[in-house]
Amino acid sequence: MENGQIPNSRISSAKMGDWDLHKALEGRLNNGDYWDTDTTYSSWMQVYLGLTAKAVGLITQGNGQNWVISYYVQTQSFGGELLYITHDSNDSRKLFPGNTDGNGSFTNIFDSPIETILIRVEPYECNGVCQLRLEILGCNSSLALSKDCVIPSGMEHVTGEIDRHVTDHYGGRLNGVGAWELYKIPISTELMQVTFTNPMFISGIILQCRPQGTLEINCLTSILIKLGNDTKSMQYINDNDTPRIFHVNHQAIYAYDIISFESVIAAKLIGIQPLTSSLHTGIRMRFEILTCEDADGTLTLPNFNAKPFSIVAPAGGYVTRETDGTIAITIRRTCLPDCTSAGIVVVNTADYTATAPGDYTPLQGEAVNFATADTDATVSLSIVDDYDIDPDERLVVYLAISVTGETYHVSFTYITIIDDDNLI
Structure with missing residues (x-):
């Protein structure tokens, strides 16, 4: 976080106190700015690591007369759900002690390393306004990132050979300026579909809610997912021969929600079918696809002159x-x-x-x-x-x-x- 290895696009939050001046991306340890929220109710700051990491602890820091006194932590393993770190003795949520002043730092070390693709910090008690700066500790004092199957396919940064979607709503790229819009759901035939030039190992998706012009939140709350190698062979991800409903836990605009598949699926096409939304009047959505390979079907390997x-x-x-x-x-x-x-x-x-x-x-x-x-x-x-x-x-x-x-x-x-x- 402090050295910028984690890009701004992977840092998000809910319930910020001042949207324009103190965004989540400012909440880096020893940064001149900070993230803040005016309430602890349903407020959090989260960091999507992009790859599976072994996190061993957190360093927190406040600002001036405002800091986080205590907080909860949630993590999400690849293929798993977002879960609170709990006490081993009774499985209750573990409340971590935070800072005692605004400029000093406080370190919490987890009981054991946690393999996760996401860290979410949820303030519980604050001195004044909740203001937070953060660093994530990994093995050997840095994130031990592995090239797991959570490589962005290129939706966000337009890399690789990805065909346009079957609809004209090509603005649905993660962190883009537009969004894919539907004004009535469910529409059983309407898919946000991406076609890769080559079959890919697809491991999950990242969804992002984009606000209306009034900042009104209208986010997806459930979806179906179809995959295949051509439009005729596309099939839903199933539970006991029934299309599996993936529930989306969007609680804030611009925040990420990560859906990891239980196993990697090889496919050339992926389609997202909206089912329900928070306002029941349509959606505005952006997303990224997580894969085991870059979008051209290969990886650029360091220290090799050819794919070996x-x-x-x-x-x-x-x-x-x-x-x-x-x-x-x-x-x-x-x-x-x-x-x-x-x-x-x-x-x-x-x-x-x-x-x-x-x-x-x-x-x-x-x-x-x-x-x-x-x-x-x-x-x-x-x-x-x-x-x-x-x-x-x-x-x-x-x-x-x-x-x-x-x-x-x-x-x-x-x-x-x-x-x-x-x-x-």
């Missing part, structure tokens, strides 16, 4: 029958100019329409080693012949490498399993 590993597969991916038992996946290494050292890549699988372990035996962290001069290697995936008559099903195989302690996803393909139980 890739899966060698036919167009559309591999095809196998249930009765084949196994399928060999070829992995190729690219070195410039030549391979002069050994290499290692990790192979993983993810469900698409095929599910493990019923349809195949998953690969999780399967290491493939390359000798100094090796350019090709293979890894085997076991296919389950279940004797049931099923439609053809697909799974995803993807590669990961480690660069200076960070994990990057560098290549993926599909495997289609053809059911041959109905063949004579």
Whole structure:
């Protein structure tokens, strides 16, 4: 927070006392300005970290004659809900002590490190007006960020090859100047849809509410989400064969609400379908899509002149029958100019329409080693012949490498399993 590593766009709040002068983005430790709120009721300041971090504590600071005496903390793990930090003994919300003056700092260390993508501080008691400056502590005194599957796809900053939405409301980019608008909901056929040039591993979305001209809050409160590789194959994320309703907890304009999927979904299209809003009269929405890869399907890797590993597969991916038992996946290494050292890549699988372990035996962290001069290697995936008559099903195989302690996803393909139980 203090050194600016976390950008302003990831800092938001609810119930600010002076909207124009003391925004949440000013609430950085030792900053000349601060965040403030005139009430502790439903007030909070939050920081979206952008990547999974191991947070170990907070440093808080007031301003002049105003400071936060005590506060609650909420965190959100990838794929989880926003939860209060609680006492281990009785699971009640833990009230953290805050500052005793306006200019000194006070440090709280959590009982154990917390893996989170978001930190929210909720003032409970203040001296004068609640005024707050903040720093987040991570392992080794800095945020231990990992390249988890929470990489913005490029909606906000217009990076990568992302097609326009199926509607004309292209202003719905996170932190943009416009918004996607609907004046009546629910409208079952109306989607905010984004099409990627290449299939992506999609892990979630970030939603943001934009006010009307009068600053009246009219935010989404629930949505459905559809994904697929073309408009005909798009399917809802389901709960027990019923479209899953994602509840949105917007409490303030411009604040973020993060929806993380329980598992990564490979798809080329994603559509957001509004269901309900806070005023029941429509919505004004902006959003970002979280992925495992940049929007062009690759990552720019530090200290490499080329993408070092890739899966060698036919167009559309591999095809196998249930009765084949196994399928060999070829992995190729690219070195410039030549391979002069050994290499290692990790192979993983993810469900698409095929599910493990019923349809195949998953690969999780399967290491493939390359000798100094090796350019090709293979890894085997076991296919389950279940004797049931099923439609053809697909799974995803993807590669990961480690660069200076960070994990990057560098290549993926599909495997289609053809059911041959109905063949004579």
